[in-house]
Amino acid sequence: MGKKQDKAFVCTDCGADFSRWLGQCSVCREWNTVKEVRLGKRTVGRAPGYSGKRSAVQLLSEVDRSRAERISTGIAEFDRVLGQGIVCGSVVLIGGAPGAGKSTLLLQALANGANAGIPVLYVSGEESPQQIAERAYRLGLPADNIKMLAETSVEEICAVLDQEKPQIVVIDSIQVVHTSGSESAPGSIAQVRESAAALTQYAKETNTSIFMVGHVTKDHSLAGPMTLSHIVDAQVVLSSTDDARYRILRADKNRFGSVGELGFFAMTDTGLREVKNPSAMFLSRSGTSSSGSVVTVIWEGTRPLLVEIQALVTESQSGNPRRLAVGMDQNRIAMLLAVLAKHGGMATASDEVYVNVVGGIRIYETSSDLAAVMGIVSSLRDRVIPHDSLYFGEIGLSGEIRPVANGEARLKEAAKHGFRRAVIPRANAPKQAVEGLEIIAVSSLVEALEVFVG
Ligand code: TYD
Numbered sequence: 001m002g003k004k005q006d007k008a009f010v011c012t013d014c015g016a017d018f019s020r021w022l023g024q025c026s027v028c029r030e031w032n033t034v035k036e037v038r039l040g041k042r043t044v045g046r047a048p049g050y051s052g053k054r055s056a057v058q059l060l061s062e063v064d065r066s067r068a069e070r071i072s073t074g075i076a077e078f079d080r081v082l083g084q085g086i087v088c089g090s091v092v093l094i095g096g097a098p099g100a101g102k103s104t105l106l107l108q109a110l111a112n113g114a115n116a117g118i119p120v121l122y123v124s125g126e127e128s129p130q131q132i133a134e135r136a137y138r139l140g141l142p143a144d145n146i147k148m149l150a151e152t153s154v155e156e157i158c159a160v161l162d163q164e165k166p167q168i169v170v171i172d173s174i175q176v177v178h179t180s181g182s183e184s185a186p187g188s189i190a191q192v193r194e195s196a197a198a199l200t201q202y203a204k205e206t207n208t209s210i211f212m213v214g215h216v217t218k219d220h221s222l223a224g225p226m227t228l229s230h231i232v233d234a235q236v237v238l239s240s241t242d243d244a245r246y247r248i249l250r251a252d253k254n255r256f257g258s259v260g261e262l263g264f265f266a267m268t269d270t271g272l273r274e275v276k277n278p279s280a281m282f283l284s285r286s287g288t289s290s291s292g293s294v295v296t297v298i299w300e301g302t303r304p305l306l307v308e309i310q311a312l313v314t315e316s317q318s319g320n321p322r323r324l325a326v327g328m329d330q331n332r333i334a335m336l337l338a339v340l341a342k343h344g345g346m347a348t349a350s351d352e353v354y355v356n357v358v359g360g361i362r363i364y365e366t367s368s369d370l371a372a373v374m375g376i377v378s379s380l381r382d383r384v385i386p387h388d389s390l391y392f393g394e395i396g397l398s399g400e401i402r403p404v405a406n407g408e409a410r411l412k413e414a415a416k417h418g419f420r421r422a423v424i425p426r427a428n429a430p431k432q433a434v435e436g437l438e439i440i441a442v443s444s445l446v447e448a449l450e451v452f453v454g
Pocket residue numbers: 096097098099100101102103104105135138139267268269270271272
């Protein structure tokens with residue numbers, strides 16, 4: 001190993017690494033956050049008795065596939081995000097702001113595992129055993145088969161794992177553990193990385209499933225732990241909705257399932273409860289509509305989700321009107337405004353345009369284009385969109401309305417929630433009627449605007 005790899009320069013804020021020192025991180029743009037870290041020797045961080053083993057070459061047909069077995073967390077929404085349960089021997093990083101409910105969720109999952117006769121271990125480096133016992137008591141969880149360990153040394157943790165042989169382990173949190181194999185200060189990014197790498201290696205060699213908790217900082221990046229995404233098998237983030245009543249679990253990376261899958265929970269005084277009907281969470285409309293408000297159906301992972309988009313268009317007092325999108329891609333909104341001006345004949349160049357997705361959810365797909373534009377038009381004309389109407393469809397640069405995936409499932413979800421009218425791409429028009437839903441198929445923005453104006 002060359003000298004070059006002995007040290008690295010890592011941003012303590014976003015975790016990006018560089019080959020040289022920078023005054024300003026070129027990734028997250030923070031100043032004075034790039035620090036030199038010593039990477040230490042490559043042999044570091046291995047649990048005793050697990051170093052230097054050489055892997056044998058195998059035929060794919062000889063590989064024991066039963067290792068990809070999954071264990072249920074006993075929480076359907078959690079299983080869904082993981083990709084139908086916990087894969088044996090997998091390492092999952094679970095991020096979230098302090099108070100999001102990471103410890104609660106994992107304790108609930110461990111309790112379910114323990115109830116099903118699976119040996120589990122909760123390793124806490126942050127909270128005392130008393131605090132965790134108190135939480136378990138408050139949640140009404142059976143405390144007699146959840147084992148716990150207050151420890152922060154990776155070597156000690158691995159020694160206990162060797163002895164106890166749990167099948168599911170929680171490390172709460174990865175930021176406080178350290179390994180003697182790393183020369184860096186405890187808490188530093190290099191320490192977190194080396195510790196995570198050592199635990200991951202342990203998980204793979206013993207087929208133990210490990211959850212590592214990582215705290216996130218501002219802008220939702222996992223500070224420090226973000227640098228772990230290539231080490232772990234899956235990275236999931238638990239976040240709070242705007243009103244703090246709900247929690248959304250999202251997979252950012254998943255070697256064993258699809259990303260973009262969401263799990264929904266409500267934080268109650270008896271812990272996290274699954275939300276079986278998430279569409280209802282995101283509809284703020286209470287029967288009374290106001291202009292600029294419109295509902296669309298997005299596709300989240302493997303299911304449809306109804307969300308409300310709000311738009312506000314006001315005359316600008318400055319020469320450089322603002323365009324702001326929360327929960328949607330700002331550039332996409334700018335593009336849609338250009339299409340609206342060119343093909344819909346509605347210019348907003350001298351207006352401020354704000355678009356917000358209700359409930360703190362983020363839309364990554366283009367199926368919400370039509371709804372966003374209709375919300376903007378509704379606000380611009382100060383004309384209410386009936387509360388039982390909904391829109392979806394992608395808008396192309398020439399003003400055409402393009403089809404989206406899973407059109408029929410989206411329509412069924414809308415009908416299920418009492419919507420009476422859906423304006424959708426012509427190519428998505430279902431062959432069979434959807435009960436209770438009037439379907440208006442359009443092929444251009446002009447047609448959609450005609451429907452709206454009536
Ligand atoms: P916690 O799991 O400690 O969050 P994290 O580990 O992500 O920091 O959850 C903390 C919050 O959850 C705290 O604000 C209190 C709240 N909470 C409840 O509302 N009900 C409960 O049953 C529990 C255990 C916590």
